[in-house]
Amino acid sequence: MRLMFFLSGEHPTLPEAEVRGAIKAEGGAYELVEKLDQVLVLDTEVRPSKIAERLAMCREVCLHLCTANADEILEAVGSSDLPDLLDVRKTFAVRVERVKTHCPELERARLERELADLLLSEFRLRIDLESPETELVGILTDGKCVVGLKLCETARKSVRLRRPSARAAFHPSTLPPVLARCMVNLARTPRNGTLCDPFCGVGGILVEAGLIGARVVGFDIDPRMVEGARKNLEFYDVRNFEVSLGDARRLPEMEVDAVVTDPPFGVQASTGGVRLEELLRESLPSISRILRRKGMACLGVPSGVNLEELAEDSGLNLVEVHEQYVHKSLTRKICTLKKP
Numbered sequence: 105m106r107l108m109f110f111l112s113g114e115h116p117t118l119p120e121a122e123v124r125g126a127i128k129a130e131g132g133a134y135e136l137v138e139k140l141d142q143v144l145v146l147d148t149e150v151r152p153s154k155i156a157e158r159l160a161m162c163r164e165v166c167l168h169l170c171t172a173n174a175d176e177i178l179e180a181v182g183s184s185d186l187p188d189l190l191d192v193r194k195t196f197a198v199r200v201e202r203v204k205t206h207c208p209e210l211e212r213a214r215l216e217r218e219l220a221d222l223l224l225s226e227f228r229l230r231i232d233l234e235s236p237e238t239e240l241v242g243i244l245t246d247g248k249c250v251v252g253l254k255l256c257e258t259a260r261k262s263v264r265l266r267r268p269s270a271r272a273a274f275h276p277s278t279l280p281p282v283l284a285r286c287m288v289n290l291a292r293t294p295r296n297g298t299l300c301d302p303f304c305g306v307g308g309i310l311v312e313a314g315l316i317g318a319r320v321v322g323f324d325i326d327p328r329m330v331e332g333a334r335k336n337l338e339f340y341d342v343r344n345f346e347v348s349l350g351d352a353r354r355l356p357e358m359e360v361d362a363v364v365t366d367p368p369f370g371v372q373a374s375t376g377g378v379r380l381e382e383l384l385r386e387s388l389p390s391i392s393r394i395l396r397r398k399g400m401a402c403l404g405v406p407s408g409v410n411l412e413e414l415a416e417d418s419g420l421n422l423v424e425v426h427e428q429y430v431h432k433s434l435t436r437k438i439c440t441l442k443k444p
Contacts, residue, residue, distance in 0.1 A: 106137060107152055108168040108252040109144040110243060112161045112260065113203065117426050118286055118438065119161035120144050125289040125440075126158040138171060140246040142203045145171070152255045158316055159258040160285035166241050166252030174210055177242070177249045178222055186240075187226070189253060195232035196223070196240070203245040210244060259285070266311065272339035273332030278308040279366050279404070283428075283438075285312040287364045290424075290440050291402040293318050297361030302352035302391060307333030309364050314342030321360065323350030352387040358394050363401040365391075369434070381409060388418035395420075395443045407435040415441050 111119035123144055127134050132150035139145070145168050148155075156165045167189070172180035190196075198220045200212045219240060223229055239254040266281040268274055279287075288309065293299050295317040301309045304322030306329055314320045314337060322345070324330050333347045350356070352367075367387070369380060378386075384405070391401060401420065405411050412422040420441040428436045 105149065105152070106145065106147050106168040107155075107255075108166040108243075108250060109146070109159075110163045110166070110201070110241070111142045111144060112163055113142045114161060114282075115426070115428060118290075118428070121424060121426065122159060122161050122286045122289045123155070125292055126155050129158065129289060129292040129294055130154050131294075137168070138250075140171075140248065140250065141206065143243050143245050143250050145250070156256040156258045158285075158289055160260050160263040160282040160289075160312075162258045163260060164241070164254055164257050166254050168250070168252045171248055171250045173248055174207055177215065177251070178218060181219060181240075181251055182222060182226075184251070186223075186253070190223075190227060190229075191238065192227055192229060194230075194237035195235075196229040196238045197231060197233050197236035198223070198240045198242070200242040200244065200249075203243060206246060207244040207249070210249075212244070215242065215249075263312070266340065268308065271306070271308075272335040273306045275306045275329070275332065277368065278306055281308060281312060283404075284309045284364075284366075287366075287402040287404070287438060288313045288316065288318075288362075290438065291362040291364045291400040293362040293364070293400075298359075299362045299364060300355075300358070300360040300394060301365045302350070302355055302363065302387065303365045303367045304333050304347060305329050305366075305368075307336045307347065309366070310345060310347070311336055311340050311342060313362075313364065314345055315340065318362075319344045321345070321358070322347040323352060323355065325349065325351055353383070353390055355390045355394050359396050360394050361396055361399055363391050363395055363399070364403075365401075366404040369406055380406070381414070384409065384411070384414050385417070388414055388420065392418045392420050392443060397443060399443050401441040401443075403439050403441070404436050405439065407437050409437070411437065411439050411441075415439075419443065
């Protein structure tokens with residue numbers, strides 16, 4: 105199935121990487137068809153709904169019909185597979201979105217009308233602009249219009265509702281839920297696998313992993329954080345979890361499918377009096393030990409930390425790095441590691 109992902113655009117590389125990670129987490133493969141600004145088109149056999157319900161940095165998933173230059177859109181839609189896919193018993197609408205300022209020569213409302221007129225001339229369709237059962241989506245980007253039939257929205261809206269201030273327990277160092285969910289996907293966390301966060305804090309990462317169906321295990325050296333994580337997991341009705349006092353440098357004997365964590369930077373969250381680099385140097389071998397063979401880890405660290413060198417010393421290979429600006433004194437690196 106050729107799928108079209110309408111990405112959020114909040115980061116230059118993370119949304120695309122999250123889609124790829126989510127497909128891998130569901131045990132699937134993909135082939136790249138097209139990559140445009142905020143639009144990713146992939147061939148994959150994974151069920152669209154299974155991918156969509158994991159994603160936080162993607163708005164919606166569509167069945168890709170065609171990609172055309174600005175002056176060829178109507179012809180491309182008319183010659184696409186759309187006639188074979190339309191169910192005339194369902195209500196219909198056309199929606200055109202513009203990414204940033206792409207294709208300024210095209211008026212969205214006019215293009216929507218022209219596409220609707222094209223379809224109405226060929227099919228007896230019932231139009232419903234409020235809550236259509238079928239929606240033709242056109243995305244204007246990079247001088248082209250990418251067109252697809254909407255299949256499903258992603259988990260983005262529900263994930264954003266779990267903002268830190270809305271949780272049962274709050275701590276200022278916790279990750280935004282969209283980034284936490286993205287990191288869970290970057291680590292290819294299996295739906296029925298086990299994820300560990302060895303610096304769990306109040307459990308933001310554990311919540312996001314638990315809500316996709318993973319068993320979650322968390323440790324923290326601060327009993328207040330452990331209690332906060334327990335409250336948040338119960339608040340969001342995550343039941344398959346275990347959180348306890350523990351030191352990331354000396355994790356208990358266990359095997360997990362993924363490790364996702366945002367270690368304390370020593371500003372809003374304490375490193376226990378240990379320099380961050382030293383804390384990571386002593387923690388990564390412990391993380392590597394509990395990670396199953398070919399398992400993935402995703403860590404957030406300040407940009408000045410040479411995680412590649414630290415990871416290699418621990419038997420982990422750096423797979424990808426994404427830089428995220430937080431504020432003028434902090435740029436975070438989101439790093440994905442793999443155990444050979």
